[in-house]
Amino acid sequence: MDTEAFREAVETDARTELDRLGSNKLLLALTGAQLDEASVLSAAADAEASARDLFEAWADDEPNEEAREAFAAVAEREADHLERVREASPAAEDAENGEASDAAAEPTRSAMHSSLRDREGTVERVAAGMVGRPLVSLRTHTQLVSFFVNEADAARADLFRDLKTDVEECLETGLDLLADLCDDEDAAERARAAAAETVEAAYEDYETALSGMGMDPKPIC
Numbered sequence: 645m646d647t648e649a650f651r652e653a654v655e656t657d658a659r660t661e662l663d664r665l666g667s668n669k670l671l672l673a674l675t676g677a678q679l680d681e682a683s684v685l686s687a688a689a690d691a692e693a694s695a696r697d698l699f700e701a702w703a704d705d706e707p708n709e710e711a712r713e714a715f716a717a718v719a720e721r722e723a724d725h726l727e728r729v730r731e732a733s734p735a736a737e738d739a740e741n742g743e744a745s746d747a748a749a750e751p752t753r754s755a756m757h758s759s760l761r762d763r764e765g766t767v768e769r770v771a772a773g774m775v776g777r778p779l780v781s782l783r784t785h786t787q788l789v790s791f792f793v794n795e796a797d798a799a800r801a802d803l804f805r806d807l808k809t810d811v812e813e814c815l816e817t818g819l820d821l822l823a824d825l826c827d828d829e830d831a832a833e834r835a836r837a838a839a840a841e842t843v844e845a846a847y848e849d850y851e852t853a854l855s856g857m858g859m860d861p862k863p864i865c
Contacts, residue, residue, distance in 0.1 A: 645822060645823045645826050645832055647819035647820065647822070647823050650775075650819060650822065650832070650835070650836065651775070651779075651815075651819060653836055654775060654776065654779065654836055654839040654840055654843075655779065657836065657839075657840040657843075658776075658779075658839075658840045658843035658844060658847075661843050661844055661846070661847035662779060662780075662783065662843060664847065664850065664861055664862065665780055665783045665784075665843070665846060665847060665850055666783040666786065666787075668787065668790070669850075669854060669859065669861070670783065670784060670787045670850065671684060671687070671787050671788070671791055672853075672854065672857070672859070673849070673850045673853035673854050673861075674687040674691075674784070674853070675687050676853070676857070677857055679791070681734060681795065681797070681800075682733065682734050682735070684788065684791055685729060685732060685733045685734075685800075686733070688729050688784075688788060688804075689726060689729045689730055689733070691754075691781070691784065692722055692725045692726035692729055693726050694754065694757045695718070695722040695725075695757075695777070696719055696722035696723045696725075696726055698719075698757060698760055698761065698773065699715045699716070699718040699719035699722060699773065700716075700719040701761070702715040702719075702769055702773070703715040703716040703719055706766065706769070707766070708766040708825075710821065710824065711766045711769065711770055711821060711825070714770070714774070714817060714818075714821055715769075715773075717817075718773075718774065718814055721810055721814070725807050725810065728803060728807070729803070729807075732799075732800055732803055754845075754846070754849045755845045755846070755848045755849045755852075756777065756780065756842060756845040756846040756848075756849060758845070759772070759841065759842060759845040760772055760773055760777065760842065760845075763838065765834070766825060767822070767825050767826060767831050767834055767835050767838070768834060768835070768838040769838075770818055770821045770822055770825060770835070771818070771822060771834070771835035771836070771838040771839040771842075772838040772839060772841070772842040773818070773842075774814055774815065774817060774818025774819075774821065775815060775818045775819060775822070775835075775839040775842075776838065776839035776840065776841070776842025776843050777842055777846075778811050778812070778814050778815035778818065779815065779839070779843060780842070780843055780846040781811045782808060782811050782812065782815070785804050785805075785807055785808035785811060786808065788804040789801050789804045789805055789808065792804065822835050
């Protein structure tokens with residue numbers, strides 16, 4: 645498998661959805677139009693917690709050793725991301741111990757994470773979780789960086805730049821795994837469909853959230 649060509653194919657399949665998810669309306673959708681630092685960081689923490697829980701669950705029951713190790717590594721990295729985002733929150737700054745409880749950060753499962761939970765095949769899991777999900781997350785992190793740049797908050801902007809670098813590394817690992825796992829055209833097509841479907845599920849959340857606020861999810865030209 646040509647990994648660069650595969651990534652380009654997925655991005656072509658989901659071009660409209662990715663373009664809209666990369667717009668400045670994304671944080672409006674994620675926060676319910678509550679564009680204050682606490683709400684933005686809470687939405688980011690929810691996403692990190694959902695990813696951590698997903699990859700921990702996959703690492704527990706994945707039969708393929710290479711994929712299982714990759715899932716465990718992603719789960720560990722997402723747990724670190726969650727801790728760092730929590731530490732950057734206003735609530736953590738005010739708390740004596742600087743920590744938030746797991747119960748307080750229990751995420752509401754998005755359409756994207758619900759679709760990921762339903763994945764069972766190794767190829768489909770890698771494609772959906774380590775290609776499709778990072779393609780969405782890269783755009784989310786770009787908007788998070790922009791938000792904190794506009795708030796003149798260099799430390800938090802740098803935090804999300806760091807996390808975005810980790811997301812890109814996850815994507816590259818996922819593509820490399822698929823190169824090993826997809827030994828025929830059928831497997832490659834299943835991988836491509838799973839990755840694109842994950843982007844579409846993320847877009848479903850975005851579209852539903854904006855429409856519910858009376859906003860058009862389409863870009864204004």
